[in-house]
Amino acid sequence: MVAAAIKRRITGELTAKEQAAKEKREASNYKGKPVSVDGRNGTIIGNPFGRVKVRFGDGSESTHLPEKIETPVEEKPESKPTEEATQPSEKPKTTEEKSQLELWADNTIQESKKRLNVGLDPEVLSAYAIKGAFKIARGVKDFTAWSKEMLSEFGEAIRPHL
Numbered sequence: 001m002v003a004a005a006i007k008r009r010i011t012g013e014l015t016a017k018e019q020a021a022k023e024k025r026e027a028s029n030y031k032g033k034p035v036s037v038d039g040r041n042g043t044i045i046g047n048p049f050g051r052v053k054v055r056f057g058d059g060s061e062s063t064h065l066p067e068k069i070e071t072p073v074e075e076k077p078e079s080k081p082t083e084e085a086t087q088p089s090e091k092p093k094t095t096e097e098k099s100q101l102e103l104w105a106d107n108t109i110q111e112s113k114k115r116l117n118v119g120l121d122p123e124v125l126s127a128y129a130i131k132g133a134f135k136i137a138r139g140v141k142d143f144t145a146w147s148k149e150m151l152s153e154f155g156e157a158i159r160p161h162l
Contacts, residue, residue: 003126009101010133029069032100036070037062044069105130109154120161128158 008014014022029035029052033044042056051063108127117124132150140146147162 003129006101006126006130007133010130010137029066034072036073037064037068039073041072099134101130102134105134125161128154128161 029044037054040056042054045055046053052066052069053063055061105127112124135149
């Protein structure tokens with residue numbers, strides 16, 4: 001069930017209940033939410049005493065009333081992206097370019113390498129599925145190319161699960 005919910009989240013085909021929960025969360029001021037205050041983009045790091053604490057891109061922090069919190073201001077690109085930077089299966093260069101879901105998958109896979117397991121943990125399997133789905137979303141359409149990328153990133157241990 002978790003894997004099916006993750007797949008729906010990636011593909012954008014949420015159930016009505018999941019969509020309502022997503023909209024409710026987006027309307028709230030949760031930790032990690034990207035926001036804008038007075039034209040400056042930042043991320044919420046806490047909600048002390050009915051206020052919202054925000055960390056900005058330059059590292060500074062400040063506390064604001066919830067009414068001052070707005071959706072992030074889009075920054076205009078300074079130059080056109082090069083053809084090399086737009087390759088479909090290219091890995092994201094920074095943490096900001098990865099989704100929370102993909103970061104969770106990365107962390108789960110890294111943590112699993114520190115544990116001794118018999119068989120494959122279902123949580124780790126779903127993390128691999130998420131990583132594979134993101135490779136497809138970035139443009140890898142051929143199974144052969146996809147499996148080569150998965151093997152190069154995760155090693156031979158994943159071969160039986162492809």
